[in-house]
Amino acid sequence: MRDEKRRPLPAAKPLAAPERQAAFRVGISAESRAAAWLIARGFRILARRWKSPLGEIDIVAARRQLLIFVEVKARASLDEAAEAVTPRQKRRIAQAAELWLAANQQVSFRDIRFDAILVAPGRLPRHVAAAFEST
Numbered sequence: 001m002r003d004e005k006r007r008p009l010p011a012a013k014p015l016a017a018p019e020r021q022a023a024f025r026v027g028i029s030a031e032s033r034a035a036a037w038l039i040a041r042g043f044r045i046l047a048r049r050w051k052s053p054l055g056e057i058d059i060v061a062a063r064r065q066l067l068i069f070v071e072v073k074a075r076a077s078l079d080e081a082a083e084a085v086t087p088r089q090k091r092r093i094a095q096a097a098e099l100w101l102a103a104n105q106q107v108s109f110r111d112i113r114f115d116a117i118l119v120a121p122g123r124l125p126r127h128v129a130a131a132f133e134s135t
Helices: 018-040 078-083 087-103
Strands: 044-052 055-063 066-074 111-119 126-132
Touching: 018 044, 018 055, 018 066, 018 111, 044 087, 055 087, 066 078, 066 087, 078 111, 078 126, 087 111
Parallel strands: 066 111
Antiparallel strands: 044 055, 055 066, 111 126
């Protein structure tokens, strides 16, 4: 047997706290419910969980000449979900939307809107059209 140098194993990423893992799973489930809600209303999903250096867009969807950037919020109640969309998040979503549009110039729409879909256990999702404006 020849003497081989052993390479150290790459360092394992630290595991996320259980609360963070649970929150991540709830968020993914809420985004799936929101996407299904939009599809049932005739929207085509163009992107999910689209990330940019400026922020993340949960869902990008289109129907006819309308393009929507959707923020999905899941909380214990729909009112709590509505309150969870902060001004800082709105700015980051709007900035990320500009990058998405620049990266997808082949996509052409007459109307662009920023919506929110609120998700709570045991309730139908609430779609808030034009939940906020781009500034």
